[in-house]
Structures are given as C-alpha cells and as structure tokens.
Amino acid sequence: MTAKFDPFGARDVFSTAEGDLGIYRLSKLQDAGLGDIDKLPFSVRVLLESVLRNCDGYIVSEDDVKSLAAWDAKSTEGSELPFLPARVVLQDFTGVPCVVDLAAMRSAMQRLGGDAAKINPLIPVDLVIDHSVQVDSFGTDHALEENVALEFRRNKERYEFLRWGQKSLKNFQAIPPNVGIVHQVNLEYLAKGVFVREDQKGKVALPDSLVGTDSHTTMINGLGVVGWGVGGIEAEAVMLGQPIYMLTPQVVGFELTGKLGPGVTATDMVLTITQILRKQGVVGKFVEFYGPGVSHMSLADRATIANMAPEYGATMGFFPVDAETLNYMTRTGRTAGEVDRVERYTKEQGLFRTDDMAPIYTSVVTLDLSTVEPSLAGPKRPQDRVALKNMKSEFHKSLVSAPNDRGFGLSEDDLPRTATVEDAGNSAEIGHGAVVIAAITSCTNTSNPSVMLASGLVAKKAAEKGLKVHPYVKTSLAPGSRVVTDYLIKADLMKDLEKLGFNLVGYGCTTCIGNSGPLPEPVANAVTKGSLVASAVLSGNRNFEGRVNPHVKANYLASPPLVVAYALAGTVDIDLDNEPLGTGSDGQPVFLKDIWPTNAEIQEMIEKAITPEMFQERYNSAYESNPNWNAISVPDSELYTWDADSTYIQEPPFLDDVKETIDPIEPITGARVLALLGDSVTTDHISPAGAIAKDSPAGKYLMEHGVQPADFNSYGSRRGNDRVMHRGTFANIRIRNRLTPEKEGGWTKCFTNGETMPIFDAAEIYKTEGTPLVVIAGKEYGTGSSRDWAAKGTFMLGVKAVIASSFERIHRSNLIGMGVLPLEFVGEDSWESLGLTGEETYDIYVSDDLKPLQHVTVTAKNAAGEVTTFDTLVRIDTPVELDYYRNGGILQTVLLKLLKESK
Incomplete structure (x- = not known):
C-alpha cells in the first residue's frame, strides 16, 4: 500500500520566537465538517493531532482520523485507535526487562538470519534509574552515602548491562542513580510540552506525549502532557515503531470549584479525589479536570492528583495546558524559547485551556475543594480514605474486621497485646498500631513543594517545643529530586527534619515500592513476638498488603507533614484532633494544631526558597553527576554477551522457539487451577517487587548459585533474570490462594499428588505432565503497578488463561502481550456464584476463528464427574491484540515483522 502524506491538507506553519514551524491544524477537520473539534475534551484533541499527523493510509487510516474527529461523548462503543506517542519513559525496575528483551530480540534476530541492528528504539527513550536504592541506613548524616554504596554493590551487573544499552542502542538515554524519581525528573526536566521533529516538509511541532513503564507515568498529565503507564512489552513495541492500539476513550469531566481550606494539604485533596473516582468507576477512562478550582491550583498540586490516576483507576487524570503550565515551566528552568513554543503552539491548536472553555464530557463529577478535610488512606488500599478525625476509631474497626473486609481479623482478646522493644539497654512498649516506619517518600508528594516545606515547618516547630520521635520509628526522607533538598536547605528546614531523624536516605522510590529496608532487629523481634499489627505512615501512593515491609500490616498514606506528626506520636491509635503528640520540654502537652503551619507560612517559604536556577544547575549535569556510574566500563558491541553465571541478567526464553510460521489457535483442554483468588488481587500479589524470602523458590535458587541472603536484593532489582522472576510469581507473602485456605502466601494444592506446595514447584510438576493451567480470580484482577513480570511470570508458570470477574487495564493488556x-x-457470574472450588478440570473452547470480545464457553468438571458450563467474554479487545495472541505475544509479533523487513 502506498503511504499518503497529509491527506486532509492539514499541514500549515506558525511563528515562534525560534522561527517558523510546521503544524497539523485540527481546525482543518472542523472546517471540513468532520466534527465539532472545539467541543472535544482537550485530551481527545491531543490524540486526534497524533492520528492526523501520522495519517498515511497504512498504520493510521483516514477513517481513524474521521472516527476520532466525530468522537461521541455518550458512546459506550469505542472504536480502535492507533496512537503513536512522541517518546517512551522507563524506570530501572521495569526498564531493565525492556532492555533485556531488546537484547534478546537482537540475539533471536541473528539466529533467524535477520539484521540484529534493526532492533533499536525508533523514538526517544529515557530511562531513569530510581527504583534500586533501599533504606538500609537511616537516621544519620551518613545514610545517603551508605545506601548509595550498597545500591551500587548490589546492582553492579544491572548497571553494567544498562551502560551497555546506553552505548549500543540508538535513541536511548539513561539518567544515572541518585538523581531523582523518574516521574519528578520527567515533570521537571524531560517533558518539553511541545517537541520539534522532521517530516517530509521540514520541522514540525507536535504535542509532547508518551507512554511509560510505570503506572504513575500519569503524573506528567499535570503538565498538560498526554501519557500513561503501559507494560514493558507494550513499551517495547512502541520503541520499535508500533502504535499503541486502544479503544477510543470515554472522558469523565471532573469540575473543581473553590479552594482548599486552612490546614488542608494537596495530599488530603488527592485522597478525597481518589475515593470519589473509585466509587464513580473510571477504569479504562480518561478523567479531565476543569473549572475555576483548576485555575487556583498550583501545577505541583495538579501533578499530585494526576499521579494517583492508577489509584482511582483511570487511564489518565489530565490537566490541559494553561497559564499555570507556562509559569511552572519558567519556574523549573525551561528556556524562554521552549515556553514560547508551548504557548504559541497550544493557542494555535486550540489546546490552551481557559475557564470559559466547556468541552462536552461523557459524564461529570464535581468537588468543592473547600469541603476537603485532612485525611489518610489505608490500611490496605489507597482508595480507602480515612478522615484524620476518625483515624483512631477506624483503626480499631480494622483490627477486628475480617481480612476480606480490609481488616485484620483479631478477636477482642487479641487487642490488648503489647511487646517490648529492647535496644542497647533502652526499652519501649508498643502495641497494635505502633508506627515502626515513617517515610517521606514517593513521586506523589515529594514533587510538591507545598507539602515538602510543610513537613519541614512541622519538624521545625516540633523541635522548638522539644518533641522527639520515638526510638522504634524508622524515619526516612527520600526526595524525588535533588532540587527538593536544595530548597529545604535554602529554607533552613533540612536541619530540623534531621533533628527528628528524617535524614536523607536516597533520591528514588523507596518505601512506597517495598524498598523500606529491614526494620531494626529489636523492633522486628517485638512485632513478631507480640503478633502485633504494626503500622507504616508514608507519603506514598501504594499501601497494598505485603508491599511496604513484611513485618508491617497496617499501611497508611498521608501527607509529608502528617508523616512527621505520626512519627512523633509513635502510633496511629491516636486522635490527633484531641490527644497530644507528646510532651514539650516545658512539660506541657503539644497538640498537632500547635505545630501545624499556616498556608501563608508555606507560601512564603515557596517564594523564598525556590528558583529556576536550582533546576537548571541540577539538570544540566544530570547525565554526568554520578561518578560511580561514570566509572562503569563496558565494551561496544551490537550483541550483548550473555553470562550464564549472572544472577541479575539472563537471556529470557520467550523467543527461544519463535518460528516464521504460526500455529493455529486450539482449545485449552484438561486444564488445572493453579490459583483461586478473590477480589483486588494486585500485580504486587502476582509479582512482588520487595524482599526475597530465604525459604522461597527464588531464595533457594539464589543460594544454589552462591548468593547469600544478605545479598538477595529485591525481586524488583532482579527483573532481568527470568529464573528469579519465574520462581517469584505469586510469591507475595500476603496472597491468599483459596486452594490452600490454611496457608497465606504463594502456596497451592497440586492435584497430581494432592500435596500443598509452593506455586512454582506445583507448576513444574504440571509442566512435566503437559497439563495446561488456569488462574481464576474475582474483581479488579491485576490492579496496581504496570508490572510486566506479573504477565511474564504467569506465562512461564504454564498458565494458558486467566478467568476473572474484571481486569485492570494494563495487566489485561500485558497478559495478551505474553x-x-x-x-x-x-x-x-463469579466463581463463587457458580459454585466452583478450583478442584475441577477445565476446558476452554477457543479456536482459530477467535474474534475480539467474543463469548467463549468454559466447562468445569469435578471429581464426581459433574459438569458446570458457563459463558465468558474474551477480553481481547482489538484485532491487533488478537494478532499478538495468535503470534504468541507482542515480542514475537514485532520480531517477525522486522525479520520480514530485513530479508
């Protein structure tokens, strides 16, 4: 097929301070009567610009443009849309497997007789190494130095591999460790708002857009940039020139009015919005914020809301470009030319928001910001908001509530239990709710100066009154960029945080992703001995079971200043409105209200402490700022030399058996259930990122290969080694497989011998027999991070199908990609309503004429020969996804396409 150039005649030019640039005008489509473009949501307009600019009659058809231009807000039947983002962003946990797969594709391409050099990112790819630092050392001036040294020792092989990728792959850049968290670096530096590329007529401007291999990629939506998290396998396809195929989204308009009241933080606001939207039901939809409340909101506050899109379930939480966007770009050191380009382009293109613009949305939600109250979220999910005034009563309620009702299932007799922490001759008694981790961490809040400076002011006022943090509390400060410490130091607040033990521990994702490090042994012993429901309070975005620390069951998300407050209180079993945090040096009780800063104090600090030069200085040297990284020496080579002895990097088996001819789709027969699961099973449950247990299959593998438990590192850090990740699938210590109700963790019943054993071990037995496997689950299967190993590991266990009541968007896509x-x-219908026990054998009647969204019959036969027949919906949503499934996965699809082109 002959590609067309600009079939709609939309290409034009416009003027900027840097000269004339090309533009594909959306107004041309309105002039042609193809749609009321001025009424489209801004996020849809950005997608429309992409299909218009890339329309060639081949990858993007004219019908794709016409269909999206005529977007119907009320339609529930989305049409297929090919979206070509401008760039890709990776973090190192999910980015390492991406680069491993690219290296494996090069090896496979060579084996198949193709050109290995074809395997290269075709669009810009930025990887930020931010997920590897762990809080081992804390509470001292040397914590940062010690944690960084451990990070490089533990991750030497991974970092050498990423340096190889940086040298060998084109269009690939890596920002070294100890610079910042990927989403904050993206917000403050990588994002340009509008990019300039070349087409057949020269330079052309286009909106910044991206996909990222972290679900919180959506933080960039606060800057008016369209982007969201995808699995690593999807991201690899985009790197290799393939579009993201998606269904035209529904867009929920979220109207914000009013202003936040005194003492209410951006974190309180975002927890409220998360709760509202989770109840509303926005999974798979865009949310676009508008209204006068947006105009009064700082960009950092917008980014905090956008960051939490995965927690409220939306694909995006989008804030269009407006005057505050331009101001933020200036404040963070972007050049005058870059800011001018964004302003002129978005105004020319109808992408610049003002309060009098009123797009038509699928539905509308409204929040008066003046009604928001101080809040936390927990103890197990980010959408479970708890008003600060109700924390004590809600915590008590959680203690006695059933585990499936987000509780801990304690009896009344269990409630008085306590234990003593004994350390160096000192002792402290702790009970349920004891705060053993207080962490200012994660991209969500550390990007926001208002809450970071508020935490410093709370620390300052507390220190002045003589308050101290309890000795059993593990405190940490892990900012999202070095600029944060720059402005805390300039505001003269860093020393006050350090007085309370909130010393700098690293620049990266820590507690929020399970890199909290071990609790001090006396604390861990006391929690274990007392069988206590210990607590963590963190300024993060994730608090799923088993994620933060294996000894901590109750995890609460809170603003950074509240993290400081709870560290001082030492427990969540407290009413901070009416009970004191502690006793001051004058012998008087000190209440939260006594040390809480006013909004005026916080704003004064922002204006005093933050300058554009801070951002320019830090990011001008970002790529060369880490001498340890610079010292890594690797050879220049087109193919990566795989090391059979490596415990970090191995060539995965996904492409070992790839063939140029594709086998037909056949029914899945005689399948056994590997795991029978309830609702809200997360990707953390399926593929944990945190600690590797010594007695787990992954731990045993590492010890067999000479790795001592002290050097296990985390699952997340070993994602480049399929041998570890395969064994770690479904290994979360808090997962509950209903096949083994008596055991918590990664266990199953093996129906071959009737024994209870680790899931990996049972899968190996089934594999030798040639028995296919299925996983059966409830609602919201695969919520959480965009973790491709949750799908890769499922595939490697021999699972052929997952039957669930509903899927989270990214994980569903990743399953198909594998x-x-x-x-x-x-x-x-659900497995409970159908009376399924998981002990049946299953037949799934798919065939080679499978269609997207087709209904397929499943039969389940129990040991007595009784058969239950039920209908299922195939959640392969598009023809392209069907091709991925037919070819055995997305990597195989792309490899075969490139192989054909190279011969």
Missing part, C-alpha cells in the same frame, strides 16, 4: 488468554465471567 500470549495468555484473559476471560471475564459474564453478567453476575
């Missing part, structure tokens, strides 16, 4: 069939129960 050739695993996602099926949904239909209507009100």
Whole structure:
C-alpha cells in the first residue's frame, strides 16, 4: 500500500520566537465538517493531532482520523485507535526487562538470519534509574552515602548491562542513580510540552506525549502532557515503531470549584479525589479536570492528583495546558524559547485551556475543594480514605474486621497485646498500631513543594517545643529530586527534619515500592513476638498488603507533614484532633494544631526558597553527576554477551522457539487451577517487587548459585533474570490462594499428588505432565503497578488463561502481550456464584476463528464427574491484540515483522 502524506491538507506553519514551524491544524477537520473539534475534551484533541499527523493510509487510516474527529461523548462503543506517542519513559525496575528483551530480540534476530541492528528504539527513550536504592541506613548524616554504596554493590551487573544499552542502542538515554524519581525528573526536566521533529516538509511541532513503564507515568498529565503507564512489552513495541492500539476513550469531566481550606494539604485533596473516582468507576477512562478550582491550583498540586490516576483507576487524570503550565515551566528552568513554543503552539491548536472553555464530557463529577478535610488512606488500599478525625476509631474497626473486609481479623482478646522493644539497654512498649516506619517518600508528594516545606515547618516547630520521635520509628526522607533538598536547605528546614531523624536516605522510590529496608532487629523481634499489627505512615501512593515491609500490616498514606506528626506520636491509635503528640520540654502537652503551619507560612517559604536556577544547575549535569556510574566500563558491541553465571541478567526464553510460521489457535483442554483468588488481587500479589524470602523458590535458587541472603536484593532489582522472576510469581507473602485456605502466601494444592506446595514447584510438576493451567480470580484482577513480570511470570508458570470477574487495564493488556488468554465471567457470574472450588478440570473452547470480545464457553468438571458450563467474554479487545495472541505475544509479533523487513 502506498503511504499518503497529509491527506486532509492539514499541514500549515506558525511563528515562534525560534522561527517558523510546521503544524497539523485540527481546525482543518472542523472546517471540513468532520466534527465539532472545539467541543472535544482537550485530551481527545491531543490524540486526534497524533492520528492526523501520522495519517498515511497504512498504520493510521483516514477513517481513524474521521472516527476520532466525530468522537461521541455518550458512546459506550469505542472504536480502535492507533496512537503513536512522541517518546517512551522507563524506570530501572521495569526498564531493565525492556532492555533485556531488546537484547534478546537482537540475539533471536541473528539466529533467524535477520539484521540484529534493526532492533533499536525508533523514538526517544529515557530511562531513569530510581527504583534500586533501599533504606538500609537511616537516621544519620551518613545514610545517603551508605545506601548509595550498597545500591551500587548490589546492582553492579544491572548497571553494567544498562551502560551497555546506553552505548549500543540508538535513541536511548539513561539518567544515572541518585538523581531523582523518574516521574519528578520527567515533570521537571524531560517533558518539553511541545517537541520539534522532521517530516517530509521540514520541522514540525507536535504535542509532547508518551507512554511509560510505570503506572504513575500519569503524573506528567499535570503538565498538560498526554501519557500513561503501559507494560514493558507494550513499551517495547512502541520503541520499535508500533502504535499503541486502544479503544477510543470515554472522558469523565471532573469540575473543581473553590479552594482548599486552612490546614488542608494537596495530599488530603488527592485522597478525597481518589475515593470519589473509585466509587464513580473510571477504569479504562480518561478523567479531565476543569473549572475555576483548576485555575487556583498550583501545577505541583495538579501533578499530585494526576499521579494517583492508577489509584482511582483511570487511564489518565489530565490537566490541559494553561497559564499555570507556562509559569511552572519558567519556574523549573525551561528556556524562554521552549515556553514560547508551548504557548504559541497550544493557542494555535486550540489546546490552551481557559475557564470559559466547556468541552462536552461523557459524564461529570464535581468537588468543592473547600469541603476537603485532612485525611489518610489505608490500611490496605489507597482508595480507602480515612478522615484524620476518625483515624483512631477506624483503626480499631480494622483490627477486628475480617481480612476480606480490609481488616485484620483479631478477636477482642487479641487487642490488648503489647511487646517490648529492647535496644542497647533502652526499652519501649508498643502495641497494635505502633508506627515502626515513617517515610517521606514517593513521586506523589515529594514533587510538591507545598507539602515538602510543610513537613519541614512541622519538624521545625516540633523541635522548638522539644518533641522527639520515638526510638522504634524508622524515619526516612527520600526526595524525588535533588532540587527538593536544595530548597529545604535554602529554607533552613533540612536541619530540623534531621533533628527528628528524617535524614536523607536516597533520591528514588523507596518505601512506597517495598524498598523500606529491614526494620531494626529489636523492633522486628517485638512485632513478631507480640503478633502485633504494626503500622507504616508514608507519603506514598501504594499501601497494598505485603508491599511496604513484611513485618508491617497496617499501611497508611498521608501527607509529608502528617508523616512527621505520626512519627512523633509513635502510633496511629491516636486522635490527633484531641490527644497530644507528646510532651514539650516545658512539660506541657503539644497538640498537632500547635505545630501545624499556616498556608501563608508555606507560601512564603515557596517564594523564598525556590528558583529556576536550582533546576537548571541540577539538570544540566544530570547525565554526568554520578561518578560511580561514570566509572562503569563496558565494551561496544551490537550483541550483548550473555553470562550464564549472572544472577541479575539472563537471556529470557520467550523467543527461544519463535518460528516464521504460526500455529493455529486450539482449545485449552484438561486444564488445572493453579490459583483461586478473590477480589483486588494486585500485580504486587502476582509479582512482588520487595524482599526475597530465604525459604522461597527464588531464595533457594539464589543460594544454589552462591548468593547469600544478605545479598538477595529485591525481586524488583532482579527483573532481568527470568529464573528469579519465574520462581517469584505469586510469591507475595500476603496472597491468599483459596486452594490452600490454611496457608497465606504463594502456596497451592497440586492435584497430581494432592500435596500443598509452593506455586512454582506445583507448576513444574504440571509442566512435566503437559497439563495446561488456569488462574481464576474475582474483581479488579491485576490492579496496581504496570508490572510486566506479573504477565511474564504467569506465562512461564504454564498458565494458558486467566478467568476473572474484571481486569485492570494494563495487566489485561500485558497478559495478551505474553500470549495468555484473559476471560471475564459474564453478567453476575463469579466463581463463587457458580459454585466452583478450583478442584475441577477445565476446558476452554477457543479456536482459530477467535474474534475480539467474543463469548467463549468454559466447562468445569469435578471429581464426581459433574459438569458446570458457563459463558465468558474474551477480553481481547482489538484485532491487533488478537494478532499478538495468535503470534504468541507482542515480542514475537514485532520480531517477525522486522525479520520480514530485513530479508
């Protein structure tokens, strides 16, 4: 097919301070009567610009443009849309497997007789190494230095591999460790708002857009940049020139009015919005914020809301470009030319928001910001908001509530239990709710100066009154960029945080992703001995079971100043409105209200402490700022030399058996259930990122290969080694497999011998027999991080299909990308309502004429020969996803396409 150039005649020019640039005018489509473009949501307009600019009659058809231009706000039937983002962003946990897969594709391409050099990112890819630092050392001036030294020792092989990728792969840059968190670096530096590229007529401007291999990529939506998290396998396809195929989204308008009241933080606001939208039901939808409340909101506050899109379930939480966007770009050191380009382009293109603009949305939600109250979220999910005034009563309620009702299932007799922390002759008694971790961490809040400076002011006022943090509390400060410490130092607040033990521990994701490090042994012993429900309070975005620390069951998300407050209180079993945090040096009780800063104090600090020069200085040297990284020496080579002895990097087996001819799709017969699961199973449950247990299959593998437990590192850090990740699938210590109700963790019943054993071990037995496997689950299967190993590991265990009541968007896509069939129960059906026990054998009647969103019959036969037949919906949503499934996965699809082109 002959590609067309600009079939709609939309290409034009406009003027900027840097000269004339090309533009594909959306107004041309309105002039042609193809749609009321001025009424489209801004996020849809950005997608429309992409299909218009890339329309060639081949990858993007004219019908794709016409269909999106005529977007119907009320339609529930989305049409397929090919989206070509401008760039890709990776973090190192999810980015390492991406680069491993690219290296494996090069090796496979050579084996198949193709050109290995074809395997290269075709668009810019930025990887920020931010997920590897762990809080081992804390509470001292040397914590940062010690943690960084441990990070490089533990991750030497990974870092050498990423340096190889940086040298060998084109269009690939890596920002070294100890610079910042990927989303904050993206917000403050990588994002340009509008990019300049070349087309057939020269330079052309286009909106900044991206996909990222972290679900919180959405933080960039606060800057008016369209982007969201995808699995690593999807990101690799985009790197290699393939579009993201998606269904035209529904867009929920979220109207914000009013202003936040005194003492209310951006964190309180975002927890409220998360709760509202989770109840509303926005999974798979865009949310676009508008209204006068947006105009009164700082960009950092917008980014905090956008960051939490995965927690409220939306694909994006989008804030269009407006005057505050331009001001933020100036404040963070972007050049005058870059800011001018964004302003002129967005105004020319109808992408610049003002309060009098009123797009038409699928539905509308409204929040008066003046009604927001101080809040936390927990103890197990980010959408479970708890008003600060109700924390004590809600915590007590959680203690006695059933585990499936987000509780801990304690009896009344269990409630008085206590234990003593004994350390160096000192002792402290702790009970349920004892705060053993207080962490100012994660991209969500550390990007926001208002809450970071508020935490410093709380620390300052507390220190002045003589308050101290309890000795059993593990405190940490892990900012999202070095600029944060720059402005805390300039505001003269860093020393006050350090007085309370909030010393700098690293620049990266720490507690929020399970890199909290071990609790001090006396604390861990006391929690274990007392069987206590210990607590963590963190300024993060994730608090799923088993994520933060294996000894901590109750995890609460809170603003940074509240993290400081709870560290001082030492427990969440407290009413901070009416009970004192502690006793001051004058012998008087000190209440939260006594040390809480006013909004005026916080704003004064922002204006005093933050300058554009801080951002320019830090990011001008970002790529060369880490001498340890610079010292890594690797050879220049087109193919990566795999090391059979490496415990970090191995060539994965996904492409070992790839063939140029594709086998037909056949029914799945005689399948056994590997795991029978409830609702809200997260990707952390499926593929944990945190600690590797010594007695787990992954731990045993590492010890067999000479790695001592002290050097296990985390699952997340070993994502480049399929041998570890395969064994770690479903290994979360808090997962509950209903096949083994008596055991918590990664256990199952093996029906071959009737024994209870680790899931990996059972899967190996089934594999030798040639028995296919299925996983059965409830609602919201695969919520959480965009973790491709949750799908890769599922595939490697031999799982052919997952049958669930509903899927989270990214995980469903990733399953298809690995050739695993996602099926949904239909209507009100569930495994419980159908009376399934998981002990049946299953037949799934798919065939080679499979169609997207087709209904497929499943039969389950129990030991007595009784058969239950039920209908399922194939959650392969588009023809392209069907091709991925038919070819065995997305990597195989792309490899075969490039192989054909190279011969």
